[in-house]
Amino acid sequence: MxxxxxxxxxxxxxxxxxxxxxxxxLHPSQPCTEAENKNGHNTFLKRHVRNDTPTDLKKENWKVFINKIGTWNRPVQSFFAFGEKNNVTAVCSSGGKMYKGNLCISKKSFSFITVNIDCKNKIVKSVKRQKQHVILACDKFKNKCLPDHFQVNTKNIKPNNNKPDCSKLKLKSIYEE
The missing domain is CATH 1.20.5 (Single alpha-helices involved in coiled-coils or other helix-helix interfaces)
Structure with missing residues (x-):
């Protein structure tokens, strides 16, 4: 017994x-599930894909910019060129492969700028241009699968071509309104 x-x-x-x-x-089992934060995609764009970011690597220009947007509380910040907005968004559909959980990894490498910050002293420690596959959390916003979080790819992981495209993960009966 x-x-x-x-x-x-x-x-x-x-x-x-x-x-x-x-x-x-907070950690769905696959991309394109209903977003918890309804403003998450707009926040992602505001943090990573802006039309007013500096294009150079001069620390002083980035200090002025970080002051302007008020993000001294974020120690590592990455920014895509505004012209890449559609390609970045496409990572959550045909431009990305399933990675894990609700994360998708881009099929192609992206060039972006990463700024390292000393939050306490409000100092830009470094600014560097990177080129690598990007990992994005992808959630559903008004029937579209869109990015809402940039996940650092510290191990320079590449997409697994045997995994499905993120767009192929949608289940119409569950995810369409």
């Missing part, structure tokens, strides 16, 4: 853990 009860408790815990992890809205 004790063994049956113990087995039941273990199975119940496994089932509950599985259900709760699937309900985790």
């Amino acid at each position: 004790v063994l049956k009860m113990l087995s039941f408790v273990i199975i119940l815990n496994l089932v509950l853990h599985t259900c709760v992890s699937e309900m985790d809205t």
